[in-house]
Amino acid sequence: NAGVTQTPKFQVLKTGQSMTLQCAQDMNHEYMSWYRQDPGMGLRLIHYSVGAGITDQGEVPNGYNVSRSTTEDFPLRLLSAAPSQTSVYFCASSQTGNNYGYTFGSGTRLTVV
Amino acid sequence: GENVEQHPSTLSVQEGDSAVIKCTYSDSASNYFPWYKQELGKGPQLIIDIRSNVGEKKDQRIAVTLNKTAKHFSLHITETQPEDSAVYFCAATPDGAGTALIFGKGTTLSVSS
Numbered sequence: 001n002a003g004v005t006q007t008p009k010f011q012v013l014k015t016g017q018s019m020t021l022q023c024a025q026d027m028n029h030e031y032m033s034w035y036r037q038d039p040g041m042g043l044r045l046i047h048y049s050v051g052a053g054i055t056d057q058g059e060v061p062n063g064y065n066v067s068r069s070t071t072e073d074f075p076l077r078l079l080s081a082a083p084s085q086t087s088v089y090f091c092a093s094s095q096t097g098n099n100y101g102y103t104f105g106s107g108t109r110l111t112v113v
Numbered sequence: 114g115e116n117v118e119q120h121p122s123t124l125s126v127q128e129g130d131s132a133v134i135k136c137t138y139s140d141s142a143s144n145y146f147p148w149y150k151q152e153l154g155k156g157p158q159l160i161i162d163i164r165s166n167v168g169e170k171k172d173q174r175i176a177v178t179l180n181k182t183a184k185h186f187s188l189h190i191t192e193t194q195p196e197d198s199a200v201y202f203c204a205a206t207p208d209g210a211g212t213a214l215i216f217g218k219g220t221t222l223s224v225s226s
Binding site (some may be wrong): 004031033035038041042043044045048050056058059090092094096101102103104105106107 | 114119122155158202204213214215216
C-alpha cells in the first residue's frame with residue numbers, strides 16, 4: 001500500500017514549456033486535490049475532484065489543467081510554465097462520507113526559469 | 114468562499130511548556146476542521162481533526178477545541194517536546210462536504226530544550 005505517489009520529485013522547466021505532474025493513489029479514495037505551497041502562503045487549493053470524470057476549480061486555478069479519467073490518477077498539467085508557478089506542489093486524497101482525513105503525497109518541487 | 118486565518122505565524126516555547134495555535138474561518142457551512150503537521154521536506158500529515166458537532170477532542174498531548182458561534186478553533190499541545198518542532202496548518206472545508214480543504218498560512222513551532 002503506497003498511499004499517494006507523486007512524480008517527479010524535482011523538476012526544472014524553462015518559461016513556456018509544458019509538463020504534467022503525476023499523482024496516483026492506491027487507497028480507492030474518491031476525493032483528490034492539488035495544492036501549491038509557497039513561503040508564507042500556506043497551501044493553496046488549485047483543483048480538486050470528487051470522482052472519475054468530475055473536476056472543479058480551487059483558489060488558484062489559472063495556468064493549470066486537470067482531468068480525472070480513473071479513480072487512481074489525478075494529473076496536473078502546466079500548459080505554458082511561468083516563473084510565478086515555481087512552487088512545491090502537493091497532491092492529496094480522501095475517502096468520501098464521514099472520513100475526511102486527507103493523505104498527502106511527498107510533493108514535487110518545481111522551478112521555472 | 115472560505116477564508117481561514119491562522120495565528121501566530123511563529124511560536125517559540127521551552128520544552129515542557131504548552132503551545133496554542135488559533136484559527137478563524139469565514140464560512141458557516143464548514144463542518145470539518147483538521148490540523149496538519151509538516152516537517153521539513155515532507156508532505157503535511159494529519160495529527161487531529163474535529164467535526165462541527167463536537168466542541169473538543171483530545172489525543173494524548175494534543176487537543177483541538179471548536180467554537181462554532183465565534184467561528185474559531187484552536188490546537189493545544191501540552192508538555193511540548195523538541196520533536197514537536199514543525200510547521201502546523203489548520204484547515205476547513207469550503208463547502209461543508211469535505212471535497213477539499215482551505216488552509217491557514219501556517220505556524221512555525223520551535224521547541225527548545
